[in-house]
Amino acid sequence: xSSDITLYxxxxxxxxxxxxxxxxxxxxxxxxxxxxxxxxxQHKPDYLAINPMGTIPAMTHGGRLLNESTAxxxxxxxxxxxxxxxxxxxxxxxxxxxWMKFLDxxxxxxxxxxxxxxxxxPQVRERDPEELKAAIDRIPLPERRIAWRKAIYGLFSEEExxxxxxxxxxxxxxxxxxxxxxxxxxxxxYSLADINCFNSAYxxxxxxxxxxxxxxxxxxxxxLRSVARRPAVKQTWTYSRVPRFADRIxxxxxxxx
Amino acid sequence: MPMTLxxxxxxxxxxxxxxxxxxxxxxxxxxxxxxxxxxxxGGTVPLGFEANYSVEGEGPxxxxxxxxxADSVFIGCLLDDLAPGSGLRPGDPYMRWEMMAWCxxxxxRLAPGAAALANIAWTTPRLAALDDAGFEALIAPIAADDxxxxxxxxxxxxxxxxxxxxxxxxxxxxxxxxxxxxxxxDWIMGDFSLADLESYAWIAPMRDLxxxxxxxxxxxxxxxxxxxxxxxxxxxxAQARTAQPAHGFAPGPEINRWG
Numbered sequence: 001x002s003s004d005i006t007l008y009x010x011x012x013x014x015x016x017x018x019x020x021x022x023x024x025x026x027x028x029x030x031x032x033x034x035x036x037x038x039x040x041x042q043h044k045p046d047y048l049a050i051n052p053m054g055t056i057p058a059m060t061h062g063g064r065l066l067n068e069s070t071a072x073x074x075x076x077x078x079x080x081x082x083x084x085x086x087x088x089x090x091x092x093x094x095x096x097x098x099w100m101k102f103l104d105x106x107x108x109x110x111x112x113x114x115x116x117x118x119x120x121x122p123q124v125r126e127r128d129p130e131e132l133k134a135a136i137d138r139i140p141l142p143e144r145r146i147a148w149r150k151a152i153y154g155l156f157s158e159e160e161x162x163x164x165x166x167x168x169x170x171x172x173x174x175x176x177x178x179x180x181x182x183x184x185x186x187x188x189x190y191s192l193a194d195i196n197c198f199n200s201a202y203x204x205x206x207x208x209x210x211x212x213x214x215x216x217x218x219x220x221x222x223x224l225r226s227v228a229r230r231p232a233v234k235q236t237w238t239y240s241r242v243p244r245f246a247d248r249i250x251x252x253x254x255x256x257x
Numbered sequence: 258m259p260m261t262l263x264x265x266x267x268x269x270x271x272x273x274x275x276x277x278x279x280x281x282x283x284x285x286x287x288x289x290x291x292x293x294x295x296x297x298x299g300g301t302v303p304l305g306f307e308a309n310y311s312v313e314g315e316g317p318x319x320x321x322x323x324x325x326x327a328d329s330v331f332i333g334c335l336l337d338d339l340a341p342g343s344g345l346r347p348g349d350p351y352m353r354w355e356m357m358a359w360c361x362x363x364x365x366r367l368a369p370g371a372a373a374l375a376n377i378a379w380t381t382p383r384l385a386a387l388d389d390a391g392f393e394a395l396i397a398p399i400a401a402d403d404x405x406x407x408x409x410x411x412x413x414x415x416x417x418x419x420x421x422x423x424x425x426x427x428x429x430x431x432x433x434x435x436x437x438x439x440x441x442x443d444w445i446m447g448d449f450s451l452a453d454l455e456s457y458a459w460i461a462p463m464r465d466l467x468x469x470x471x472x473x474x475x476x477x478x479x480x481x482x483x484x485x486x487x488x489x490x491x492x493x494x495a496q497a498r499t500a501q502p503a504h505g506f507a508p509g510p511e512i513n514r515w516g
Contacts, residue, residue: 064351071357078350090338091321097331098307105312105365109514143366147515160514163403174306 005030008050009057010037011245012236014112015069016057017199020239022073022192024232026082030059032239038123043138054140070100073192085195087187095186099178099193107171108200110164116151117161119244124152172204172211172220179219190227198227203248228252258339260285261320263302265292266505267493269372270316270329272458275496277333277451278319279489281340285319289498292316292507293380295395295408309400313364314372314407315507329458330360333451345451356452359445363455365513367431370424371459372509374466377416379504384412407508420512425470428463432470432477435460439476443483457484462503 007023007030009016023030035041035056042056051058051067059066061079066072077085086093124132132152139145150156175197178185185193202224204212214221227233234253240246262278262285265271271292278285290296292315297304304325308318311327319326319335326332337345347353384392392412399405416424435456438445445452461481464471471477484490499505 061351066351066354068354068358068361071354071361074357075350075354078353090335091324091326093338094326094331094335095307097334098311098326098328101312101328101331102307102310105510105513106310113515143513143515150515163514166402174310178306 003029003031004062006033006060007031007057008033008035008047008059009239010035010042011242012239013199013202013245013249014108015055015199017236018069018196019057019059019072019076020236021195021199021232022076022085024235025085025195025230026076026080028076028080028082034239034241036241038120038242040124040135040138043135043140048138048140052140054138055144070104070192070196073100073195077192085190085192087189087191089187092187092189096191096193099186100196103193103196103200107167107174110167110171111200113156113160113164114168116147117154117156121151121154125154168208169211172208172217175201176217176219179223184223190230194223194227198224198233202228202252203245205252206248224252225255228255258322260322261288262286262317263288263290263297263320264317264496265290265315265507266499266502267496268462268503268505269368269375269458269509270313271505272490272493273329273451273454274317274319274332275493276454276487276489277329277336277345279492280345280454280487281336281343283336283340287496289496293383293505295399295507298395298398300398304400310404312510313368314404314509314511316509328364330357330364330451330455333454337451344449347446347448347450352446356446356450359452360455362434363431363452363459364510367427367456367459369510369512370427371431371463372506373416373420373424373512374428375462375504375506376411376508377414377421378466379501380411380506380508381414384408385414387412403511404508407511411508423512425467428460428467429470431456431460432463432474435480436474436477439480443480449487453480453484454490457481457490461485462506465503 005028007020009020012020035047037056041047043054048054051065053067055067057069059072066075086096136145136148139148182188184190185197212220237246237249262274264275264287267275297315297318302318303320308325308327313328316327316329319332326335333345337343347356396405396408444450445456
């Protein structure tokens, strides 16, 4: 595909999935460049030359670099034609932005901490210790260096993990209530907040089936199926290479077709 | 559209929203609160879910058509959406991206550190002067458990050496970011924007706590004066009800749990 947009991404979920799904929903063609997070591709010199922060995702549009996944989504929304991914009403727009902030800073870090402690940490821990140490030393942002060190060496404290579990449990209740108030997250229109949230929440029915199911959380289930059935979601999952992630979303997509 | 702004002293997020409101030219009833005495939770302010769980902590609340909106950067975007052409955000999508990425750094990295230092210096003594029963009564209505816990930590004056050092490092980094950014411009985005208000609101109060950080940064000093000279900021300052309005903090955003 020839385009002046290149998206550097890992799996089509969480932060990488945010700008990717927005691009696909808007019908904007882009070149896909898969960065293997588990191989530390994001801290290698080739990638740091493109995105000096060493974070995934990043996007280039012409000669310009963009990072920070939520701000990238708003850029894609504003810079390109295609269906609008933001409501028209100013207060609805505020609520969509509020939810994205709440997800980015309060709820999703808790999802991530749990996911990193049970999956990413153990996956990469098997590597050569010297290689791991060198990989951590190459991380440009101090806060990411701390996060990786904790994940790799299993240093999350029981208090930290308990607080993350508390937030996820509370967050499930908050989402259920919010999706009872509006058809979508923060408004009655499918928006960037839904893209943001879906990319982190799609795995809940399989990871916490006792908490997220048709009886306990009918609104979350309705909303998950409604987003999962969108052709754009299905298209983004063609970029997946880690079966563990695809295994969690494909049943939801198939069920919704 | 009827609007009411419940705000604290003109510092931190209350300063951002007051000045942004005045920049927008929109009308709102102004209701001052003593945020450090948890007046936001006393029943006067019609808080909703979003205001209760605002990641900003004890910031201002703008009620628009009965809905309580919170988080200063996003209230700023709302005011810009309500008053297009206010200049609070640049028009170009790439510059908007840059402004939002800048503001994200300020609210996620600088604000938790600045709030921790400001609260330990200025809020802790006020809360420590309250008796236990009085304090518990103030914080009992706070909906979010983690915010209520930050209030208790603020009253106890809990701030580890690591936490203090990390917070001071953020202030160093922020002042350097502004100094570097202004090498070829007067305002952070070229033209004045919300980024100047949000950055000023968290950086300026640090002059009283970490004066050395501000030394030998002439562009930063000129920018601070430039922001202060704006009529919107002057009008925000005029809302002050205490002798040291810059010190009027209350428990703010938490330190990022990932480091």
